[in-house]
Amino acid sequence: MGKHKLKNSKHRKYHDSIHAKHAPKKPFAAQQPPPKPTPRPQKSTKQPQHSRPEIPFEPHDRILLIGEGDFSFATSLLTHHGCADLTATCFDSAEELGRKYPQAAGHIAALEAAGMSMLYGVDATKLDKRKEIKRERWDRVVFNFPHVGGKTRDVNRQVRYNQELLVAFFRAALPLLVPDGTIIVTLFEGEPYTLWNIRDLARHVGLRVGRSFRFSADAYPGYKHARTLGNIEGDGGWKGEERPARTYVFEKAEEGGQTREPDGKKRRRDEDSDEDSDG
Template structure:
């Protein structure tokens, strides 16, 4: 019986061994950085407003977000609005009454039947300018099952909202929009839509729903028609901050001054 020949494993060259070691180290550093970033985001999520800001919320669902920014973040000047009438709202989201009662008990304002694309036609607060105008998860609802049409409808919604919102901003004010990540939302090209109407993207960041303890995502169609217990707050989402471009802001401020001058002249007459 022949004895088997023992084959010794080939040693890697020093160059290859060092390359593998370096790759492992780079991968470990990348993993550590990703973990640190994730912990940092969870520990200190970005809150894009201050307690003393004049805040206009449009497109509220059940008003749980409005409840949260008042109760958890100390916001003291909030006007929370929704598209539905009061009756429609309470039929779609019965839980809304709890949040509305809380807001009104602290002298925060709630307004129904406000179209986010026609803010200039709605007398919200005469002469009021807003530091932050916030539209969370804008969506037209189930207007079509065709993806391309849905994308177009939602793009039209955003463009109309931007055009209606920016004249209501105070100097240096921002428009804040949060969308889910991934398709079809990325197909909306929100940054390009904003630039088209004279807005610039200041920044964007991950939306951390846990930063708003009272908040629960409300479907556009409501609890029943929309499927009830769906938890939108568990999906990845991103918040975008927009401001007027300098040229647009100058034009906007000039228009506001002319309007104020005209109003003053009318009062004198």
């Protein structure tokens, strides 16, 4: 009985080996191409269409505003940005201001009610002549849309007059700053304003552009651009706050092309490079 099982077992092994030898071979599976790598997402080079506008002020800053016109900008800083240490100045006397900008009365009332200071008859080129200004040190000295007015129709002379205004203003404002203070100037873009070469003017006085960015009037609710000559009837609804403009933030320049950080440390920068933002 045992021998029969053994014989059958050997027979089955032999039969299986012969069957495997002559069995039809399975075709090889077609080689599949390697999977294509997943493409990496491309970074968009487009700027965000609705980026947040830059505001170069903090609520705790001591701010001196020059050439305020109808005081709408000062009122917006107080009301919408919480800036409660403001001194707003204008070139005109109080009487002349009322004649040129009747709308100023409401802004003045709001500033007075909040305890803000207003000064009349302040020349941007002679800030040291006013003891209320000279005795203080300021975090921000601001001159929005400086312009000498319509002295001449000759473009070259007009450019020169405005360059002289800016240089004299820079020289008058620089000694008034705290160590890490800044001077902020906003100009319309395009000619003739680009002909003023504001960066070079500031460099000659001992300042450099720390950064610049697009000015957004919408960031200052209630602000309306006031012309140097005052309101003009029949001007076709001209709104200066809708024109493209740029804000320049000037820092004190140190010797050797260095600027000083708020913590007192020095850093070296290329004097012709600044952080430009279109936000």
